Amino acid sequence: MSRKPSIAEIGAFLGHLKATRDNNDDAVPLLAEKADLLERIARANPHDRDAAQLAREARAAADRAQRNSR
Numbered sequence: 001m002s003r004k005p006s007i008a009e010i011g012a013f014l015g016h017l018k019a020t021r022d023n024n025d026d027a028v029p030l031l032a033e034k035a036d037l038l039e040r041i042a043r044a045n046p047h048d049r050d051a052a053q054l055a056r057e058a059r060a061a062a063d064r065a066q067r068n069s070r
Contacts, residue, residue: 004044005037013037028069031062 005013013033020030035058042048042055 003040005040010037026069028062028065031058031065035059035062 013030016030016033019025020027035055038051038055038058042051045051
């Protein structure tokens with residue numbers, strides 16, 4: 001079973017989210033970080049189909065943003 005993200009990791013993500021918004025920074029790394037967290041949550045909860053779907057959608061958005069930033 002995968003380790004769920006810690007409160008500190010989620011807090012760090014929220015801090016990155018705020019900094020990205022406040023500084024108008026590139027959101028591509030943030031989208032990848034979000035997808036990573038959601039994938040870990042989904043792996044830690046293998047019977048939660050909603051969590052798995054959200055993780056897939058987040059990864060697809062991160063991959064799309066990465067391709068579009070090149």
